[in-house]
Amino acid sequence: QVQLQQSGPGLVKPSGTLSLTCAVSGGSISSSDWWSWVRQPPGKGLEWIGEIYHSGISNYKSSLKSRVTISVDKSKNLFSLKLTSVTAADAAVYYCARRSIAPDAFHIWGQGTVVTVSS
Amino acid sequence: DIQMSQSPSSLSASVGDEVTLTCRASQTIISYLNWYQHKVGQAPRLLISAASTLQSDVPSRFSGSGFGTDFTLTISSLQLEDFATYYCQQSYTTPYTFGQGTKLEIK
Numbered sequence: 372q373v374q375l376q377q378s379g380p381g382l383v384k385p386s387g388t389l390s391l392t393c394a395v396s397g398g399s400i401s402s403s404d405w406w407s408w409v410r411q412p413p414g415k416g417l418e419w420i421g422e423i424y425h426s427g428i429s430n431y432k433s434s435l436k437s438r439v440t441i442s443v444d445k446s447k448n449l450f451s452l453k454l455t456s457v458t459a460a461d462a463a464v465y466y467c468a469r470r471s472i473a474p475d476a477f478h479i480w481g482q483g484t485v486v487t488v489s490s
Numbered sequence: 491d492i493q494m495s496q497s498p499s500s501l502s503a504s505v506g507d508e509v510t511l512t513c514r515a516s517q518t519i520i521s522y523l524n525w526y527q528h529k530v531g532q533a534p535r536l537l538i539s540a541a542s543t544l545q546s547d548v549p550s551r552f553s554g555s556g557f558g559t560d561f562t563l564t565i566s567s568l569q570l571e572d573f574a575t576y577y578c579q580q581s582y583t584t585p586y587t588f589g590q591g592t593k594l595e596i597k
Contacts, residue, residue: 417526417591419587475539483532
């Protein structure tokens with residue numbers, strides 16, 4: 372059973388960089404799945420940020436594309452999120468998730484990380 | 491981007507009731523529609539994929555239907571553990587988008 376374990380700081384300074392990691396256990400990151408990040412701002416719904424395939428191919432939400440990088444480390448079986456120039460609008464619960472392609476859905480989720488943006 | 495709209499935004503119901511939640515896409519998404527249950531402090535849980543495929547660990551009181559732009563999630567005989575927020579999500583194309591959610595509350 373694949374599990375996702377998130378790690379990373381819960382407090383980021385304004386204009387700083389948010390960095391989170393999602394470790395994959397019980398399976399390989401080189402499977403035929405996509406590895407995604409989704410966030411939920413306080414009081415709002417879920418927002419897809421982007422995803423990566425083990426080959427390095429990535430897709431991002433266009434409004435975040437200039438600030439987001441999702442990367443994969445196959446040797447450590449994990450993937451990461453970096454979001455630069457953060458503002459209060461980036462405060463949210465961040466989730467990593469596995470998107471399987473058959474059927475196409477987010478089947479497995481990390482536990483979530485609450486990220487606060489404050490100096 | 492494909493916009494997903496859910497109705498109602500909130501719903502009060504009692505244990506044992508049957509409820510139907512609606513999700514509408516701004517353009518056709520064929521059957522690329524998923525439903526998630528989200529409880530406070532927990533990760534979202536996939537209930538239904540491809541509009542009507544129940545996940546193996548989900549009780550049979552949950553069912554989904556729809557095609558094209560209009561979809562429904564029905565919960566028959568509500569149980570206490572079903573009170574949560576429900577999101578629909580389209581996987582037809584990137585950016586993958588979610589509805590704003592329907593909060594199901596105890597009456």
